[in-house]
Amino acid sequence: MNGKIFIIEDEPSIIQLVQHNLEKNGFLVSSSLNGNDGLKELKKFQPDLLLLDWMLPDLSGIEICKNIRKDNSFKNLPVIMLTAKGEEEDKIKGLDSGVDDYLTKPFSFNELMARIKAVLRRSNPNTVSDNLKFDDLMLDRIEKRVFRDGQEIKLGPTEFRLLEFFLTNPKRVYSRDQILESVWPNNVNVESRTIDVHIRRLRQSVNLKNKKELIRTVRSSGYSLI
Amino acid sequence: MNGKIFIIEDEPSIIQLVQHNLEKNGFLVSSSLNGNDGLKELKKFQPDLLLLDWMLPDLSGIEICKNIRKDNSFKNLPVIMLTAKGEEEDKIKGLDSGVDDYLTKPFSFNELMARIKAVLRRSNPNTVSDNLKFDDLMLDRIEKRVFRDGQEIKLGPTEFRLLEFFLTNPKRVYSRDQILESVWPNNVNVESRTIDVHIRRLRQSVNLKNKKELIRTVRSSGYSLI
DNA sequence: TTAATTTGTAACAAAATTGTAACATTTAAA
DNA sequence: TTTAAATGTTACAATTTTGTTACAAATTAA
Structure with missing residues (x-):
């Protein structure tokens, strides 16, 4: 198992736990403790998947998610949302805003791992091969387009x-x-x-x-x- | 919303509820009460998505799922598994056996709907129907007509x-x-x-x-x- | 059949891209 | 510091690519 995973989550203990375990499983992991930093770091890190906390000190997970979808180079980035035990309404909003899956805290690491596998299996066969990425630059060979920092060039x-x-x-x-x-x-x-x-x-x-x-x-x- | 959904589920009340609601939302629905029948019907019905009960009188959902994946024409059929409130281990097995998502009973119809949308959005951007759509353009392959913004071209x-x-x-x-x-x-x-x-x-x-x-x-x- | 529609191509117009020369600036060596 | 080589920058004419129009031949409908 390999791939790059980015985490935006404000609880350091969760980050530590998850990051450690993911790395043990062969992933390259990076993280941010709040939404604004996260959005910036994301572009540098160019992950294959994003773990996103529902409640963050500055931006909500939903806002971040919508933000991400606007950026052409992240249009297909799979997102798994982490929610505190909450109402179902929230979950649905999450799914409709372009989240690929969600997980209710507390969750076991095994459960998280299973979701990650499932999501990566779905999203990777297509998008991996024909986009060349470097730093905040993305070149789409199919559509013959180039983006830097989300903006077309x-x-x-x-x-x-x-x-x-x-x-x-x-x-x-x-x-x-x-x-x-x-x-x-x-x-x-x-x-x-x-x-x-x-x-x-x-x-x-x-x-x-x-x-x-x-x-x-x-x-x-x-x-x-x- | 359109598309064909097949249900394999042994509890008639659930079938009735789900089928009725899905049809109200524009889906074409068919169902079976057990695994062996289900596998046969499936081939005739050629659904765009399968709702699969975890526990069935004859075959388990997992077995059905593995069976389906062997069949080339169903290799990419999205499957949502319905499980009774059970252990987490079970869920994981499900995800690893090629299931796209799962849902724990009892679930609300809204929750189901959100999952279905999410899964179809991922797997079916084109093939859902014989109408090709893009932006405000619609091409009807059956009737050989094209509309833009509702107006025929x-x-x-x-x-x-x-x-x-x-x-x-x-x-x-x-x-x-x-x-x-x-x-x-x-x-x-x-x-x-x-x-x-x-x-x-x-x-x-x-x-x-x-x-x-x-x-x-x-x-x-x-x-x-x- | 005739009339209407569709099709492929040529010819010209417009637009975008390309390679090079000429000059400016930077870098490294003497 | 001076000098030579390498690279940066700019402008421009030539070329390539695409847009547009017109028209005769081919096809289809009436």
């Missing part, structure tokens, strides 16, 4: 292929020759400097007011994502 | 097939080659530019004074719905 065809190429091995540094071979159609002759110009164009589109530079120049070697 | 045969094709995977970008293969009869030779002209015709018909463009051009890739 328009790219020209070459910029798209370039970014797609980098995303298959983010962090890896590629030489201009390697980039040419992989991104340009065979047997075209373009100057190696042309790449620099396209990198510049990609940078310009991708660095939407975000401070962090996404493309790194490695002098005398090439470029990589960072 | 007249399309030529090729435009209809084109739209039908796009609707099976809205948002997905198709290349002109893919479109040719799927929309035109085999082994006809038409120029790829011909597609552009048909796209133009489809656009013209579909964009009834509505402001929003429905067909997206993805330069150097193809077209998609949006």
Whole structure:
């Protein structure tokens, strides 16, 4: 079992318990103690599943969930809601707002584990393969779209292929020759400097007011994502 | 709401209650009082979802479920298991044997309804009926009619097939080659530019004074719905 | 049959993308 | 510090891609 799970829950003892056990089961886990932090961290962490507490100090779980669904890169993120023993009305609201399942506290870890498995089994066959993600960037190969921080970015065809190429091995540094071979159609002759110009164009589109530079120049070697 | 639901449950009062309410909500419902009959009926009825009682006079729900999963045509049939208030161990076994969700008796109809919606939403975005819908567009494959925003749109045969094709995977970008293969009869030779002209015709018909463009051009890739 | 509709293609218009040159800036070495 | 190499930036003409229209041939309906 593997995958990344994010927890938003304000009770540290629950986080500790769950996180420890999930990690023992091979998951990579991260967490936040409140909704606002959680929403930010979520984007960095890019989880495969979210455990969400119903009652949080700032935002309610429902609000968070609706928020998440608006963000294109999280449209299909499976969510399991954790509720205190409460009324059924609440549960239903939860399910209708895009929650995939819910669990009433107190719950056993075995029960949680079973739900997680079930939800991951359902959601992963589809969405896993064709979305490339890195940091807060998401590239959808099916729909040919790119999002950063949930917001769509328009790219020209070459910029798209370039970014797609980098995303298959983010962090890896590629030489201009390697980039040419992989991104340009065979047997075209373009100057190696042309790449620099396209990198510049990609940078310009991708660095939407975000401070962090996404493309790194490695002098005398090439470029990589960072 | 529409779709076909099959119930295997040995308590007639529950069947009656659930069946009546589901039908009131637009579902087509059929049922069996035991497992062996159920398995047979299931194949005839071809449901979109199965409600399965945990304890049955002959086969257990789990056995039925495993049985179903062996049958290729039911491999993806969503199953909601109905259990009497019982031990947690049982629930877990259920989830691991391919059940999509479960519900503990006694349950309210509202709760059941919410689960059904959630499960169908996940598994059935397309296949629920012969009507393809996207945004405010509806295509009736049986009657060969198309409506936007409730108003009928007249399309030529090729435009209809084109739209039908796009609707099976809205948002997905198709290349002109893919479109040719799927929309035109085999082994006809038409120029790829011909597609552009048909796209133009489809656009013209579909964009009834509505402001929003429905067909997206993805330069150097193809077209998609949006 | 005739009339109407549908279809594919060509021709031209409009728009977007592309590669390169020229100049600016940064970096590293001498 | 000075110099050379590498990379960043900008502008622009050429090319590619798509939009649009018109029309003759083919198909269907009346």
